Each structure stands twice: as structure tokens, then as C-alpha cells.
Amino acid sequence: MGPGLNDMRRRIFLASATATPVFLSVWPTRADDYPVRSVRLVVPFGPGGVADLTARAVGRILGQRLGQSLVVDNRPGAGGVAAGETVAKAAPDGYTLLLLSNATAVSRGLFKHLPFDARKDFAPISLLSRYDLAFIVPGLSSFESLQAWLLAARQRPGELNVGTVNVGSTQHLAAELFRLSAHVDLQVVPFNGTPAVLTALRSGQIDAAVESLPPIMAHIRAQSIRPLAVLGETRSPPLPQVPTVAQGAGIEGFNVSSWTALAAPVKTPRDILARLAREVRELMELAEVKKELADLNVQARASTPEQLATLLDSEITRWGEVIARAGIPRQ
Structure with missing residues (x-):
């Protein structure tokens, strides 16, 4: 019985040792290794709208720069709830990203209960556009x-x-x-x-x-x-x-525009977030990207993660106050 048990332990050890490199290649944590497969971009709108077309235009170039395809996953729904929940619950490995928008900020004040916290569950990467x-x-x-x-x-x-x-x-x-x-x-x-x-x-x-x-x-x-x-x-x-x-x-200070941005699950490794932020910042300066978005009547606009976090926080506060002042019932 003793030799049999030792033989079993030996087989388990060898299997574990063999599996380890495969695990590391599938779930890289270093930006130098990232990405090794396609990246999913979850969009909280249906196909064909301006946010979807913006995501596809930026995603195509971003995928080329990363060396892997970036696949748009449309998850339409009020307030971007379905898309937000999908990304909030996704593995924080850089392979699932979220298209943030005004809707993400509005949802905090519009819904009584949300399956995510826009301030806490997403790591901001960069602004993408304004229109x-x-x-x-x-x-x-x-x-x-x-x-x-x-x-x-x-x-x-x-x-x-x-x-x-x-x-x-x-x-x-x-x-x-x-x-x-x-x-x-x-x-x-x-x-x-x-x-x-x-x-x-x-x-x-x-x-x-x-x-x-x-x-x-x-x-x-x-x-x-x-x-x-x-x-x-x-x-x-x-x-x-x-x-x-x-x-x-003559209404001084009035300022409303729509925007889209890129975010990831909150525990995504910092070096991957930094890599994505750098790539987005550089690609948004490309003439072809600016022209493609301008043809959609959209302005290409990058930001730092910190600037995006500030924007999201201010938008959550502002629209929550407007919803309350306007007497719009929470859903």
C-alpha cells in the first residue's frame, strides 16, 4: 500500500509540474506577456449606434497594437447594467474590458439596486471620445x-x-x-x-x-x-x-456632452492597466482614428486613468442630483 501511495503522489506532482506553464501562459500577469489571446470589449449598447461604432473603430486599432483581436460583445440594457455586471464579475486578467459611458454614471442615481458599484468595481483606463x-x-x-x-x-x-x-x-x-x-x-x-x-x-x-x-x-x-x-x-x-x-x-456654466471610456475589472494587474492606458493614449493621436471618429461626428479624446476616475465621480454626483431635483422615480 505504501509504494502505491508514493507512486500516486509522484504522478500528481508530475501532473502539477506539467500543468503550471500552461496556467501561466493562459493567465499572464505581466504586461510584457499580455495579451496571448483575444480581448473582449463589453459594450452596453446594441450594434450600429454611435457608442458601438466608436468601440469598434478604437477596438480595431487597439487590437492591432496589442497583436490580438479585440472582440466587441454587445450587452444592451437600461443604464448599462447588464454590461457593467458582466465586467464586474469577470476575471481581472485584462481579457474583459468595459465601454464606460454617461449611462454608467447615471445608473447610480436611477436604480435602487445595482449589481455593481461604478466607483469601486471598475479600474479606469482612459477616456475615448466625446460627442x-x-x-x-x-x-x-x-x-x-x-x-x-x-x-x-x-x-x-x-x-x-x-x-x-x-x-x-x-x-x-x-x-x-x-x-x-x-x-x-x-x-x-x-x-x-x-x-x-x-x-x-x-x-x-x-x-x-x-x-x-x-x-x-x-x-x-x-x-x-x-x-x-x-x-x-x-x-x-x-x-x-x-x-x-x-x-x-445666457445660462452660464451649462455643459452637457456624451462620452465613452475604457475600464477593466478593479483588480486587473496594474502593469496591464498601464499598458492599455499607454496604447489608448497613443492611438487616439493617430490621424486615421481622429478622422474615423470625426466621420461619426465624434471627437477623439484620451485621458489619464486619474482624469477618468474624476470625471466618473463628478458625473455620478451631478446626475444623481439632477434625478433627485427633477423628481424622476428611481427604478
């Missing part, structure tokens, strides 16, 4: 400026309305913030998607709308809708002739 929102009216509207629109809204309290996409979206919360900041009595009307918003706007069902620029630029060029202002801090590159809300209505 602007606009306050738009029908192409044949009599309003020539945002100031004129606001004057009419104040003269007719509660009568004018602004359409947006779904409750809790950046567009919806931006419209609510505009209402609160302008101290005006207007109705914010959410619709199920951009096409429904544009149909309602052109048919006169709503008086104005707040929408992201990428999906509406073709309609602006066709003059079926007209932007009265952009909602960011500065004028938008695709619409340099259009004033900001601060310029057009």
Missing part, C-alpha cells in the same frame, strides 16, 4: 434663437415641450437640467428612440428636442431640423456656427 448634444427645432420653426424659444416658454408657462429619448438617458437628463437651470416651466416628453423623437418634432407634436449630434447630423444638413444651440461648454466642431446654451441663452 455633443443639441437643442433642435423643426426646420420651418419660427424660432431663430434659443433665447427667443425661452422667451416664448416663459410667456406661456407649461405649454411648450421638449422631446428626448428614454427616461434616464443623457438626452432626457440634459433636458431636465436645462429646465431647472433656465427656471422655466416646460414639459420634457420622452420617446422610445431617436426616430420617434424626430417624427414627433417634424409633425409638430413637440416644440423642440434634445438629441445627440451623431444620429441627427444628416437631418440638420437636409434642413428638416435646425439646431438652436449645442449643450457643451464650447461650440461643436461639426456645427461651429451654432452657439452654446451659455452663449445663446
Whole structure:
């Protein structure tokens, strides 16, 4: 019995020794070895939208620089909850990444219970992009400026309305913030998607709308809708002739834009995070990346991990306050 037991121990030892190099090659912890297989990028939106196209454009070049393919995994759902949960529970090995966005920040104030903590469960890597929102009216509207629109809204309290996409979206919360900041009595009307918003706007069902620029630029060029202002801090590159809300209505400090960023599970090794941050920072300076994103009406924008952490924290705080002030029920 003794020799048999010793022989068994010997076989177990040899099997373990043989398996060890395989384990290390599959789960590398050094940036020099990373990556040895494809990397998954979880996107909290469906295929074809601006965030998805941004992720695919950046992911293609990032994959080339890493020497492995970067595969987009679309996990759409309100507030980015499904995508966030997937990444929060993934192995922290650098092979599962998350496309962060405004929705990630909004979810903290919009939902009573979340399967992740955006501040604690993700390691920020870099900002990827920003894109602007606009306050738009029908192409044949009599309003020539945002100031004129606001004057009419104040003269007719509660009568004018602004359409947006779904409750809790950046567009919806931006419209609510505009209402609160302008101290005006207007109705914010959410619709199920951009096409429904544009149909309602052109048919006169709503008086104005707040929408992201990428999906509406073709309609602006066709003059079926007209932007009265952009909602960011500065004028938008695709619409340099259009004033900001601060310029057009005198609402100082008003600044809302959409953004996307890259993050990983919180315990991902620091050297892998540093490698990814460096690669993203360098690729976002490439002319081909800037052009591809500009063609989507998106601005390429990298950051340090610390800057992204600060942005995420400030956005969580800001949108939580807007949700509370606007009286939007938590889901």
C-alpha cells in the first residue's frame, strides 16, 4: 500500500509540474506577456449606434497594437447594467474590458439596486471620445434663437415641450437640467428612440428636442431640423456656427456632452492597466482614428486613468442630483 501511495503522489506532482506553464501562459500577469489571446470589449449598447461604432473603430486599432483581436460583445440594457455586471464579475486578467459611458454614471442615481458599484468595481483606463448634444427645432420653426424659444416658454408657462429619448438617458437628463437651470416651466416628453423623437418634432407634436449630434447630423444638413444651440461648454466642431446654451441663452456654466471610456475589472494587474492606458493614449493621436471618429461626428479624446476616475465621480454626483431635483422615480 505504501509504494502505491508514493507512486500516486509522484504522478500528481508530475501532473502539477506539467500543468503550471500552461496556467501561466493562459493567465499572464505581466504586461510584457499580455495579451496571448483575444480581448473582449463589453459594450452596453446594441450594434450600429454611435457608442458601438466608436468601440469598434478604437477596438480595431487597439487590437492591432496589442497583436490580438479585440472582440466587441454587445450587452444592451437600461443604464448599462447588464454590461457593467458582466465586467464586474469577470476575471481581472485584462481579457474583459468595459465601454464606460454617461449611462454608467447615471445608473447610480436611477436604480435602487445595482449589481455593481461604478466607483469601486471598475479600474479606469482612459477616456475615448466625446460627442455633443443639441437643442433642435423643426426646420420651418419660427424660432431663430434659443433665447427667443425661452422667451416664448416663459410667456406661456407649461405649454411648450421638449422631446428626448428614454427616461434616464443623457438626452432626457440634459433636458431636465436645462429646465431647472433656465427656471422655466416646460414639459420634457420622452420617446422610445431617436426616430420617434424626430417624427414627433417634424409633425409638430413637440416644440423642440434634445438629441445627440451623431444620429441627427444628416437631418440638420437636409434642413428638416435646425439646431438652436449645442449643450457643451464650447461650440461643436461639426456645427461651429451654432452657439452654446451659455452663449445663446445666457445660462452660464451649462455643459452637457456624451462620452465613452475604457475600464477593466478593479483588480486587473496594474502593469496591464498601464499598458492599455499607454496604447489608448497613443492611438487616439493617430490621424486615421481622429478622422474615423470625426466621420461619426465624434471627437477623439484620451485621458489619464486619474482624469477618468474624476470625471466618473463628478458625473455620478451631478446626475444623481439632477434625478433627485427633477423628481424622476428611481427604478
